Every structure is written in C-alpha cells, then in structure tokens.
Amino acid sequence: MTVVRPADVAVVVLAALLVGAAWAALWSGGGEGETVRITAPGAQPIELTLAADRSVSVAGALGPSVLEVRGGRVRFVESPCTGRYCIHAGWLSRGGQVAACLPNGVVAEVIGSGQQFDAISF
C-alpha cells in the first residue's frame, strides 16, 4: 500500500482550487469606488464622483489641502501638515479606502458598492 495515491493528489489539487475560488469570490476587496467623500472641519462633507477628473482644494484646520481625482482614483496632492501621511497614502480607488490628514482634519473616503473595511489605521 502506497502512502499517497494519485487520487489523493487529485483531491488535494481540487481542494486547493476550491479554496482559491473561495478567496477570489469572497475576498475580492471593496469593489470599484464610485465616489469620494471629503470631510473637513467646520464644513459639511462633500461627495465627488470619481468618474470626473478634477482637483479640489479643501480648507482644513492648518490651511488648504489639495485633492486630485483622476481616472477613477483620488489622492492628496498637497497638505499643510508635517508628516504628509495623507499624501504618502497615494491613490485610492477601492470602496472603503481612506486617506486622512489628521493635523489638518481632512479625510477622504472612497465609497463603493461593497465596502472593504469600516476604517483602516496606519
């Protein structure tokens, strides 16, 4: 009696494919982002569609933060903070992704059909 038979290998391969399919089907992330909600201190949040390219300047606690929407993505371009974590967060495109400039109080959150996370902290 051999320890591992060909049918065993077939079962393991099939099982691995099933598990892979589960990853693809259930862990695909938040889906394409549709709009971005920008929150700034002392103002109503604004919601912009990601379909139209534009730049927007938002007044924050320290000064203006500049955000850019291009090709279905959004990013911080400029912000009057010291760490620049918001700018280093880079382009956001999936639902649930967030970039925040905490010193300036400006938060950009991508809204999509499926939210991947409630929030992400760095």
Added chain:
Amino acid sequence: MPSVSEEHDRLVAGFAALAIAIHILEAAFPSPLPGVKPGLANVVTVVVLMRYGWPTAAWVAGLRVLVGSLLVGTFLSPTFVMSAAGAAAALIVLAAARLCAGRHLGALGYSVAAALGHMAAQIAVARYVFIPHPAILALAPFLLTAALVFGIVSGVIAATVLVNLDRPTSQAAR
C-alpha cells in the same frame, strides 16, 4: 467467547476513547482564529474508515462529538452544534468519497475532503444560524485555507499510522 457485535462495540469504544482524548487535548490549546483547530481527532476517523468501514467511523466520530462536548462542558452550546454539524458533514463527504472513488483514495484524500466538508458546514451554520450576517463569509477563505493545511497534515499522519498498523513487525510486537 465474545460475539461479533461485542467485538465491534469494543473496537468502537476503544477508538472513540482515543478520539475523545485527542479532542480534549486540542480543546485546551489556544487558537489564533475562532474555529481554527488542527482537528487531529479526524485522524482517528479516517484510520477507522479505511480499516473498518464507514459505519464504524460514523460511530467513532459521533461518540467523540457527544462525549467530547460533555467532558469539555459545551454540550448543546453553539460550540457543540458547530462541532456536530462539522462532523456530520465530514461523514457525509467521506461516505460520498468512498462511494465515488473508494479504492483509489488514500488517507490523504479522505482527510482533506473531510476537513473541507467539516469547515464548509461550520461556516454555513455560523453564517445562517449564529451570526446571520454576510460579513462572516469574508472569514471563509482564511478558515478554508486552514482546513486545507490541517487536512493535509492529518492526512499524512493518518497515512503513516495506517502503514505502521499494516507492518508485520507491529503485529508481532503486539
């Protein structure tokens, strides 16, 4: 002279006791994710299945779930329901695998199939009975990956046990 059925009862009781001991040892281990356990008690189920057939394996697995839960103190709790659903699904998968590919399959194939069936049933019970929220399914890939890995590990252990049980030296040593 014990009758054939007494002989069989003793066999079931002995293997069930072994499975229960493993079950309880595992229950004492901390788990990185709720629901992730090595499931080494299934080694016993697979070994019994391959040596004595499905009905004996079903007895051993059923007794293990029942007595294990009584001893750990989870009888009729959600943990018990999950455990029972998983064991039932694993037994169904094992029966199906035996019908479809009986003689071609070894311990590894049975063990992996049973582990995935076990985990799939538990995820379904968690999703539809205990935590009826679609977000539970986001855990499924992690849990299924763990089931696959542990299924392979238990399969290799079961195959090794079977080979050693069949070795003439171990017969002589008895």
